[in-house]
Amino acid sequence: MSTIVITGGTDGIGRYLAEEYLGRGDRVVVIGRDPDKGRAFEEKAGELGTFLQADLDSVAANRAAIEQIRATHPVIDTLVFCARFYRSFRTRTVDGLEATFAHFYLSRYLFGHGLRGALERAPHPAIVNVAGPGASLAAADFDDLQSTRHYSGGAALGQGGKLNDLLGVAFAEQYPQGRTRYILVHPGVTATAQTGAYDPITAAMVENMRRNAKPIAAAADPIVELIDTPPAEPLSAFIEGRRISVADRGFDAAAARELDAYTRDLLASL
Numbered sequence: 426m427s428t429i430v431i432t433g434g435t436d437g438i439g440r441y442l443a444e445e446y447l448g449r450g451d452r453v454v455v456i457g458r459d460p461d462k463g464r465a466f467e468e469k470a471g472e473l474g475t476f477l478q479a480d481l482d483s484v485a486a487n488r489a490a491i492e493q494i495r496a497t498h499p500v501i502d503t504l505v506f507c508a509r510f511y512r513s514f515r516t517r518t519v520d521g522l523e524a525t526f527a528h529f530y531l532s533r534y535l536f537g538h539g540l541r542g543a544l545e546r547a548p549h550p551a552i553v554n555v556a557g558p559g560a561s562l563a564a565a566d567f568d569d570l571q572s573t574r575h576y577s578g579g580a581a582l583g584q585g586g587k588l589n590d591l592l593g594v595a596f597a598e599q600y601p602q603g604r605t606r607y608i609l610v611h612p613g614v615t616a617t618a619q620t621g622a623y624d625p626i627t628a629a630m631v632e633n634m635r636r637n638a639k640p641i642a643a644a645a646d647p648i649v650e651l652i653d654t655p656p657a658e659p660l661s662a663f664i665e666g667r668r669i670s671v672a673d674r675g676f677d678a679a680a681a682r683e684l685d686a687y688t689r690d691l692l693a694s695l
C-alpha cells in the first residue's frame with residue numbers, strides 16, 4: 426500500500442488523482458481550504474483518505490500541515506502539488522506576501538523540503554509538481570517577485586510556473602544522493618474547477634476556455650503513469666505527456682540557486 430499526499434487534492438486534477446489511488450487501496454492525504462469539499466472527500470474515501478484543512482497562502486499553515494503529515498505518515502511514496510487559485514487582483518497574505526507567490530511557489534518549496542525525509546523512506550519516491558514547465562526565464566520578474574510594481578493574475582501564475590521549474594532544478598542539485606525524483610508537469614488546458622477570484626472579463630474568458638478544454642482524465646492519466654513509473658533522472662519535465670529537455674536556459678542552475686537563497690532568507694524572516 427502506497428501513501429500519496431496531494432495539495433489541492435479536493436478538486437480538479439488533484440481530486441482525480443486522489444480518487445485513482447484510493448480506488449487502488451492506497452492511503453491518500455489531500456489538502457485544501459474548503460471544509461465541504463474535504464468532508465465530501467472523506468465520506469467517499471473511508472478509512473484510507475484524510476483531509477487536512479489548510480490555507481496554503483499562509484506560511485504558518487503550511488508548516489503546521491507539514492508537521493501533522495510528518496507525525497502521522499513517516500513514509501510517503503508520492504507528493505503531488507495541485508493547489509492553485511487565480512486572482513485577478515493582487516492580494517496580500519497574512520505574511521504580507523503576494524498570494525499567488527505564496528501558495529503556488531512558496532508552499533511547494535516548504536512541502537517538498539519539509540516532507541523529503543518521509544519520501545526518502547519510500548522505495549520509489551517522487552514529487553510531482555503540476556504547474557507549467559518550459560517557459561523562458563523572462564516569465565518571472567526576479568527584481569520584483571512579489572509583483573509590487575505590476576500585477577496581473579495571468580502573469581502571477583506564469584511567474585509561479587517558472588519559479589516551480591527553478592525549484593525543481595535547485596531541489597535536484599541540493600540532494601545529489603537523494604532518491605526522490607522531481608517531476609515537473611504541464612497538464613495543458615483542462616476543464617477543471619479552475620478556482621479563482623475573477624474579474625468579469627477574466628471570468629467569461631475562463632468559462633469559454635473551460636468549455637473547449639480537455640477532460641480531466643486526459644490531463645491526469647499521463648500524470649498517473651509518471652507517478653507509477655517515475656523517470657530515472659533526478660529532474661524531468663513534461664508538457665501534456667510529452668517529455669521536454671531540462672537542459673535549456675529556462676532551467677538555469679544559477680537562477681535556481683539565487684531563487685533558493687532568496688527563498689531561504691524570506692522564510693527565515695517569517
Ligand SMILES: NC(=O)c1ccc[n+]([C@@H]2O[C@H](COP(=O)([O-])OP(=O)(O)OC[C@H]3O[C@@H](n4cnc5c(N)ncnc54)[C@H](OP(=O)(O)O)[C@@H]3O)[C@@H](O)[C@H]2O)c1
Pocket residue numbers: 432433434435436437438439456457458459460462479480481482506507508509510528555556557611612613614615616617618619620621638
Ligand atoms: N486546469 C488547467 O487548465 C491547468 C492548466 C495548466 C496548469 N494547471 C495546473 O494543474 C494543477 C491543478 O489545477 P486544477 O485546474 O485541477 O485546479 P482546480 O480545479 O482549480 O483546484 C484547485 C485546488 O487547489 C486548492 N487550493 C487553491 N488555493 C488553495 C489554498 N490557498 N490553500 C489550499 N488549497 C488551495 C483548491 O481547494 P479549495 O477550493 O478548498 O481552495 C482545489 O482543491 C495546478 O497546479 C495548476 O496550476 C492547470
